């Protein structure tokens with residue numbers, strides 16, 4: 001992206017500018033989401049400002065994310081801030097998604113969760 005901005009003509013940049021910005025922002029937000037999710041699994045040694053952000057629910061709190069990791073692991077899939085977890089749960093969003101995915105693919109959700117842990121010959 002930096003190379004393009006350096007070497008392209010202003011007209012060429014204008015042609016792809018919106019797409020470049022979109023891809024850049026996706027990369028930033030996906031990275032932040034991964035970091036917030038990692039911190040929600042970290043119970044010791046986090047800087048105070050991060051636990052403060054978690055406590056004020058500005059990023060995914062540890063206690064909130066714990067709900068997702070309790071069997072049967074079928075809810076609270078949002079891992080950036082967690083703000084949408086409760087409304088999506090109340091709307092039955094994930095169960096509806098799973099219903100249609102199962103209808104479409106024939107694969108039952110979480111049926112093969114432990115397949116990866118089985119011993120192979």
Ligand SMILES: [Zn+2]
Nearest residue numbers: 037041065069
């Ligand atoms: Zn997690």
